[in-house]
Amino acid sequence: MQTQRPFSGRALTSLVTAGLFAVMTVSGIVLFLMPSGRVAHRTDWHLALLDRWQWTALHSVTAVLFVAAVVWHLALNWKTFLAHLRSRLGGHVTIRREAALAAALVAAVITGTLAEVAPFAQIVDLNLWLRHAWTVDGGGGPPPARPR
Numbered sequence: 001m002q003t004q005r006p007f008s009g010r011a012l013t014s015l016v017t018a019g020l021f022a023v024m025t026v027s028g029i030v031l032f033l034m035p036s037g038r039v040a041h042r043t044d045w046h047l048a049l050l051d052r053w054q055w056t057a058l059h060s061v062t063a064v065l066f067v068a069a070v071v072w073h074l075a076l077n078w079k080t081f082l083a084h085l086r087s088r089l090g091g092h093v094t095i096r097r098e099a100a101l102a103a104a105l106v107a108a109v110i111t112g113t114l115a116e117v118a119p120f121a122q123i124v125d126l127n128l129w130l131r132h133a134w135t136v137d138g139g140g141g142p143p144p145a146r147p148r
Helices: 009-033 037-043 052-076 078-091 094-115 120-133
Strands: none
Touching: 009 052, 009 120, 037 052, 052 078, 094 120
């Protein structure tokens, strides 16, 4: 007879975090591709039985809960996390290069997006074009420009 394994809060937190990440990813893709509010409202736009507002709400709620789950996951695994950092920093210097590169890449994405430079500006333009493409007559003109 097998004994039942005790409940694992760590496993639950990891699975909830992964699940929220998956939902947030899908809803983020839908939000990127969906029509503008005016078009979605006039056409009664739905995808997978959800309207524009429901997709937005789902994305917002899962994003907030995802951040909370990540913080909780880190709290539950704090000793393990610190031990890993100590062993990596004490024995190997390589994590410093990766950490510096990761920080530089994230900073480049933020800076590039806010400065509206390629390729980040093209992603924003694609989003505007996709939203405009939902209109039947093309909206009577070119896709809207990014606000300045």
